[in-house]
Amino acid sequence: MYYKICTGLPLVLFLGIGVYAQEGIHLMNARVFDGMDVHFGWSVVTKGNEIIYAGPAKPKGSYHEELDLSGHTLLPGLIEGHSHLFLHPYNETTWNDQVLKESYAERTVRAVNHANATLMAGFTTVRDLGTEGADYLDVGLRDAINKGLMAGPKMLVAGKAIVATGSYGPKGFAPHVGVPLGAEAADGVDLIRVTRDQIGHGVDVIKVYADYRWGLMGEAAPTFSISELKSIVETAHASGRQVVAHASSKEGMRRAILAGVTTIEHGDAADREIYDLMVAHDVALCPTLAAGDAIMQYRGWNKMSDSIPERIILKKKSFADALQSGVTICAGGDVGVFPHGENVRELEMMVDYGMSELEVLRSVTSTNARVFDMPDLGKIQSGFQADLIAVQGNPDTNISALRHVNVVMRQGKMYKSDLTSQH
Numbered sequence: 001m002y003y004k005i006c007t008g009l010p011l012v013l014f015l016g017i018g019v020y021a022q023e024g025i026h027l028m029n030a031r032v033f034d035g036m037d038v039h040f041g042w043s044v045v046t047k048g049n050e051i052i053y054a055g056p057a058k059p060k061g062s063y064h065e066e067l068d069l070s071g072h073t074l075l076p077g078l079i080e081g082h083s084h085l086f087l088h089p090y091n092e093t094t095w096n097d098q099v100l101k102e103s104y105a106e107r108t109v110r111a112v113n114h115a116n117a118t119l120m121a122g123f124t125t126v127r128d129l130g131t132e133g134a135d136y137l138d139v140g141l142r143d144a145i146n147k148g149l150m151a152g153p154k155m156l157v158a159g160k161a162i163v164a165t166g167s168y169g170p171k172g173f174a175p176h177v178g179v180p181l182g183a184e185a186a187d188g189v190d191l192i193r194v195t196r197d198q199i200g201h202g203v204d205v206i207k208v209y210a211d212y213r214w215g216l217m218g219e220a221a222p223t224f225s226i227s228e229l230k231s232i233v234e235t236a237h238a239s240g241r242q243v244v245a246h247a248s249s250k251e252g253m254r255r256a257i258l259a260g261v262t263t264i265e266h267g268d269a270a271d272r273e274i275y276d277l278m279v280a281h282d283v284a285l286c287p288t289l290a291a292g293d294a295i296m297q298y299r300g301w302n303k304m305s306d307s308i309p310e311r312i313i314l315k316k317k318s319f320a321d322a323l324q325s326g327v328t329i330c331a332g333g334d335v336g337v338f339p340h341g342e343n344v345r346e347l348e349m350m351v352d353y354g355m356s357e358l359e360v361l362r363s364v365t366s367t368n369a370r371v372f373d374m375p376d377l378g379k380i381q382s383g384f385q386a387d388l389i390a391v392q393g394n395p396d397t398n399i400s401a402l403r404h405v406n407v408v409m410r411q412g413k414m415y416k417s418d419l420t421s422q423h
């Protein structure tokens with residue numbers, strides 16, 4: 001395919017740290033998914049860090065650059081709903097060993113690489129839900145990206161996350177051996193202090209583990225009481241922050257929903273009753289399909305030759321129930337369990353488990369932006385942030401087209417352009 005720049009200066013190719021577009025950029029000849037629907041014959045114009053026009057026909061005026069995106073679909077920058085930039089796949093290094101044996105320096109170097117891979121994969125925003133033992137390094141990483149020191153997505157960060165005493169890992173050590181935890185333990189009234197302390201350290205969102213695998217048989221069982229969860233939510237809300245709950249058991253989910261969290265992460269054992277409660281309380285589900293799939297493969301499941309494990313069958317059923325109930329679905333894969341930059345895996349699995357491509361595209365753009373309270377992201381619309389990507393093909397009929405990202409722009413800066421350009 002042949003692309004050309006009709007007027008103005010040549011498009012600046014990827015330079016690691018983006019180059020600011022001083023004048024407007026006219027993006028043309030692409031199919032445009034605006035966060036809701038697909039449009040044909042639209043033009044999109046950005047200026048500075050904003051979209052200043054999105055609609056039919058070519059708007060008047062001349063532009064610094066014109067970018068011919070024939071054969072591409074232009075979309076809002078994708079929003080990852082559940083990442084851990086400070087983790088890498090458990091088949092490389094177990095979670096315990098990452099928490100206990102990797103230095104903060106190593107974890108930060110890895111996170112810098114992960115942030116870059118995420119952005120290059122077209123994910124211009126991530127909600128990063130816990131450093132897993134790496135203190136508040138996510139706050140520092142977010143700030144370094146915001147200062148322009150490195151290429152990466154916009155980050156909403158959760159810092160240490162909150163767990164109930166006795167529930168979280170690493171576990172399995174002799175009683176006299178103390179090890180640092182992968183999150184911050186607190187209980188009772190102390191939850192108010194810890195929530196405030198995490199806010200004071202600069203987190204954007206509070207993450208709480210409403211259940212954990214600490215049942216008698218190692219099954220997921222509730223951790224906090226409803227009143228404990230409510231005290232976290234009340235404290236976070238007072239500062240304008242949301243609370244997200246890790247929960248996979250029905251009772252853990254029920255308590256988190258009634259306490260007023262914004263999203264439930266995982267939700268594996270949920271059924272129609274729980275989903276109806278989520279709908280009634282306007283709580284969204286972040287199903288993390290790809291993480292469960294990856295973990296089963298790490299445990300030896302051969303997807304090509306083996307029968308489908310019980311856990312996967314149950315997850316598929318639970319996800320089908322979620323779709324039927326009409327609960328809001330956020331796109332978030334728990335990436336870090338599987339490789340950063342492979343975020344699209346979750347979107348492919350959402351389609352595989354029964355969601356339409358168009359609904360998945362809405363979920364990973366406008367829905368995530370709305371649920372995470374980011375009113376100027378997730379849509380291609382005048383006045384929104386110029387976070388845009390172009391992919392080859394039609395992701396609304398083949399979601400895997402999202403693996404072919406040729407253009408990445410964040411806040412009006414071009415971070416990736418594989419299009420050939422000329423005057």
Ligand SMILES: [Zn+2]
Pocket residue numbers: 082083084129334
């Ligand atoms: Zn997670």
